[in-house]
Amino acid sequence: MLTDMHIAVLGGDARQLEIIRKLTELDAKLFLIGFEQLAQPFSGAVKEKLENVDFSQMDSLILPVPGTNLQGEVETIFSSEKIVLTEQILNMTPSYCTIYSGISNTYLDQISKDSNRRLIQLFERDDVAIYNSIPTVEGTIMMAIQNTDITIHQSSIAVLGLGRVGMSVARTFALLGAKVKVGARKSAHLARITEMGLVPFHLNDLKDEVKDLDMCINTIPSLILNAGIIANMPSNSLIIDLASKPGGTDFRYAEKRGIKALLAPGLPGIVAPKSAGQILANVLSQLLAEDLEKRKEKS
Known part of the structure; x- marks a missing residue:
């Protein structure tokens, strides 16, 4: 009490x-x-x-x-x-x-x-962040469905970052049948991605890894999806940025290229x-x- x-x-x-x-x-x-x-x-x-x-x-x-x-x-x-x-x-x-x-x-x-x-x-706190990743993932699935004209199943998705949210997002989208690859920098994270049965890549190679994406889901709270990276993405791809404001995406350039980019911090408070x-x-x-x-x- x-x-x-x-x-x-x-x-x-x-x-x-x-x-x-x-x-x-x-x-x-x-x-x-x-x-x-x-x-x-x-x-x-x-x-x-x-x-x-x-x-x-x-x-x-x-x-x-x-x-x-x-x-x-x-x-x-x-x-x-x-x-x-x-x-x-x-x-x-x-x-x-x-x-x-x-x-x-x-x-x-x-x-x-x-x-x-x-x-x-x-x-x-790990407990809060891990529990909170559950409604975050559900909200991300909702946004993916609402903003694409393809199924998640068999779509090509890159998840950037293997923190507590990134791990939950990557695992869930893979379970829905997406072809998921995950970008990280730490060797331990790259090893964990492999252990999860997903495709790992180093973020230094991000420019080449985005060429064939249907969707890119970012969890890194720094400018990772800059103009140079976005220029290599298909124009019909979708960016969902889950990082805290202002996110990790150059939204101005994404709009200029005609790529739909959504900043979605605080999803749990919106969807659940x-x-x-x-x-x-x-x-x-x-x-x-x-x-x-x-x-x-x-x-």
């Missing part, structure tokens, strides 16, 4: 509703910031404007999966008001206050460091927000309970 814990939930999408539901069931006191337009009531949760919250009472702050942007703004679909998380706000919190976010960036890293507050990135939210809620409740226990031991 999380009785006596005071937690501020700042913005987010439908995934946050599962987090709110779980934490209120565990008897935490929640302050919902950026939820003015949310009609659904939660016992034990109150809606507040950012400026009215007493952050000196907060044990934890929960941010949406994307965290903040580089200006500190927090996205929310439940309010039209701007929410900005600042170092000044973090300095108001108790020294033991923990910030939870899906991912981070230089801004969020810096204000957490400057205020000496602990920042936990949930998507750095309830399941994706439950994944986050279960992990968060465990981490918050551990925080509470540690503080009790110290006191």
